[in-house]
Amino acid sequence: MEYFLQQLINGLTLGAVYGLIAIGYTMVYGIVGMINFAHGDIYMIGAFNALICFLVLGVAGITWVPLALLIVLIVSVVLTSVYGWSVERIAYRPLRGQSRLAPLISAIGMSIFLQNYVLLLHGARGKPLRAPISGGFTLMEHDGFTVQLSFVQMGIIGITVLLMLGFTYVITQTKLGRQQRACEQDMKMASLLGVDINRTISVTFVLGAGLAAVAGMMVTMYYGVIDFYIGFVAGIKAFTAAVLGGIGSLPGAMLGGLLIGLIEVFWSGYFTVEYKDVAAFSVLVLVLIFRPTGLLGRPEVEKV
Amino acid sequence: MSMAAPQPQTAVDPLLRVEHLSMRFGGLVAIDDVSFEAPQNQITAIIGPNGAGKTTVFNCLTGFYKPTIGRLTLNAPHGRFLLEQIDGFRIAQRARVARTFQNIRLFAGMSVLENLIVAQHNKLMRASGMTLGGLFGFGGYREAERQAVELARDWLDRTALTAHADAPAGSLPYGGQRRLEIARAMCIDPVLLCLDEPAAGLNARESHELNELLLRIRDEHKIGVLLIEHDMSVVMGISDHIVVLDYGRKIADGAPAAIRQDANVIRAYLGEPEHEDLPSAVAADIEKRGG
Numbered sequence: 001m002e003y004f005l006q007q008l009i010n011g012l013t014l015g016a017v018y019g020l021i022a023i024g025y026t027m028v029y030g031i032v033g034m035i036n037f038a039h040g041d042i043y044m045i046g047a048f049n050a051l052i053c054f055l056v057l058g059v060a061g062i063t064w065v066p067l068a069l070l071i072v073l074i075v076s077v078v079l080t081s082v083y084g085w086s087v088e089r090i091a092y093r094p095l096r097g098q099s100r101l102a103p104l105i106s107a108i109g110m111s112i113f114l115q116n117y118v119l120l121l122h123g124a125r126g127k128p129l130r131a132p133i134s135g136g137f138t139l140m141e142h143d144g145f146t147v148q149l150s151f152v153q154m155g156i157i158g159i160t161v162l163l164m165l166g167f168t169y170v171i172t173q174t175k176l177g178r179q180q181r182a183c184e185q186d187m188k189m190a191s192l193l194g195v196d197i198n199r200t201i202s203v204t205f206v207l208g209a210g211l212a213a214v215a216g217m218m219v220t221m222y223y224g225v226i227d228f229y230i231g232f233v234a235g236i237k238a239f240t241a242a243v244l245g246g247i248g249s250l251p252g253a254m255l256g257g258l259l260i261g262l263i264e265v266f267w268s269g270y271f272t273v274e275y276k277d278v279a280a281f282s283v284l285v286l287v288l289i290f291r292p293t294g295l296l297g298r299p300e301v302e303k304v
Numbered sequence: 305m306s307m308a309a310p311q312p313q314t315a316v317d318p319l320l321r322v323e324h325l326s327m328r329f330g331g332l333v334a335i336d337d338v339s340f341e342a343p344q345n346q347i348t349a350i351i352g353p354n355g356a357g358k359t360t361v362f363n364c365l366t367g368f369y370k371p372t373i374g375r376l377t378l379n380a381p382h383g384r385f386l387l388e389q390i391d392g393f394r395i396a397q398r399a400r401v402a403r404t405f406q407n408i409r410l411f412a413g414m415s416v417l418e419n420l421i422v423a424q425h426n427k428l429m430r431a432s433g434m435t436l437g438g439l440f441g442f443g444g445y446r447e448a449e450r451q452a453v454e455l456a457r458d459w460l461d462r463t464a465l466t467a468h469a470d471a472p473a474g475s476l477p478y479g480g481q482r483r484l485e486i487a488r489a490m491c492i493d494p495v496l497l498c499l500d501e502p503a504a505g506l507n508a509r510e511s512h513e514l515n516e517l518l519l520r521i522r523d524e525h526k527i528g529v530l531l532i533e534h535d536m537s538v539v540m541g542i543s544d545h546i547v548v549l550d551y552g553r554k555i556a557d558g559a560p561a562a563i564r565q566d567a568n569v570i571r572a573y574l575g576e577p578e579h580e581d582l583p584s585a586v587a588a589d590i591e592k593r594g595g
Contacts, residue, residue, distance in 0.1 A: 175425060181411070181418075182411050189410075192402075193393075193402075193423045194396035194397035
């Protein structure tokens with residue numbers, strides 16, 4: 001029971017991170033109808049930005065933790081958003097209106113570029129960070145097994161919930177969200193009504209990158225070590241989460257993220273760590289066989 | 305010394321002037337040197353057999369295509385625009401030309417009301433100081449959004465869609481979708497409204513209601529309406545002026561009564577009359593049976 005609870009907490013934490021990255025995939029897919037394969041690497045860039053910022057603040061002597069966290073959050077989100085914007089500008093916009101394969105390839109190119117850029121800049125070794133926040137609550141103690149909920153885990157879950165609520169509000173209630181949904185449904189028509197499509201798409205990439213940066217920062221604090229390759233695996237997992245939840249659906253992305261996180265953690269907790277990815281992807285395969293639109297995806301209804 | 309005779313009133317520039325418009329796709333000439341005018345406060349119909357290039361004219365006007373040759377001048381009350389030089393979304397944003405489609409293009413997954421609010425997005429954009437104000441809901445933006453909703457509701461009333469305001473646009477019956485598309489186009493506050501076969505698929509009663517809606521739009525909003533239509537009861541019933549295209553060329557241009565009798569138009573629609581004598585054996589056979 002205690003073991004189960006601990007795994008549940010760990011799984012939710014990991015799932016929240018996947019969910020945040022998955023939202024970036026699902027939003028971009030919703031609006032331009034293709035997968036942004038560089039998104040995982042944007043998350044990696046976000047983690048590096050956070051790490052660098054932590055170190056700079058350490059040197060500058062800003063040690064009051066809440067202030068440091070706030071500065072890191074803002075700096076990392078802003079810088080990473082610039083990367084997101086650039087990816088769209090360089091790899092997507094020039095290819096708009098071309099065949100769907102062209103931007104797919106250029107996004108993969110962008111992903112390879114970003115990985116190697118960080119590899120050359122920072123080297124291949126993992127970069128450690130001394131945990132800025134430690135400690136937590138002990139929820140239960142039984143037979144020498146303690147169930148821990150750390151402050152970082154609470155932070156990750158709390159921030160994720162807040163961001164999700166905020167995003168749901170933006171998409172459903174604001175002008176920006178309406179523009180995005182209009183572009184998603186019929187880009188040409190939206191432009192005939194005076195919606196600046198390029199701007200809307202840029203904003204979408206920037207928002208996605210911002211969320212990825214938050215995820216990157218949280219992972220840096222949670223695991224305490226990052227390297228140039230973390231974006232690849234996390235990106236694939238988050239992509240899986242987005243497809244599992246129903247690509248194009250925001251709550252779907254979050255749900256998919258949580259499921260993938262939980263499956264992974266429970267599988268490694270009760271069976272073998274080595275096959276945790278196999279477990280996660282098997283669930284994806286099953287869902288795609290029995291429910292090809294994903295859990296919350298809307299099926300395409302064709303009127304005849 | 306007598307006063308100088310008053311200058312003859314220089315003809316007011318028409319709302320839309322299309323001059324020498326040609327559109328080629330490779331070797332295919334879709335429109336060949338078409339010129340016409342669409343005055344403000346009038347309904348100008350563009351008719352012609354299938355493939356005559358009517359929709360291509362619309363596509364040039366709304367920035368889907370860049371014309372191969374030609375000048376498209378819009379003399380709007382708020383300024384003068386050369387439509388062939390403006391790209392994409394700015395035609396709706398700056399020049400305020402609105403358009404509907406032959407195959408309806410609503411945002412099917414959004415609510416009926418939202419479809420109308422998206423169309424007013426430029427007003428909201430200005431009110432919000434480009435996005436940020438809107439995100440946090442500042443006063444000026446609140447007010448602008450309230451007005452947008454009000455205008456949308458007003459159009460829902462006029463198109464008899466109020467009861468469906470919160471339903472997804474895709475779930476409306478066909479006639480309702482047609483009306484919603486026109487309401488949405490009107491929500492961008494256009495000076496020129498381009499309607500591509502608005503009566504297609506409507507039954508007699510619905511198409512009669514459409515006529516009334518279009519006449520009211522013309523009379524109350526004082527805008528120019530360009531209308532592509534096959535349904536002659538609509539065309540002859542409401543247009544002030546008809547332009548006829550055939551194989552990409554203009555073959556007639558005038559008031560409905562004149563067009564009805566125009567020999568070129570009749571030939572384009574009905575083909576050349578055939579004066580061919582029946583073979584004598586057949587003629588004899590008919591005669592015998594008839595007699």
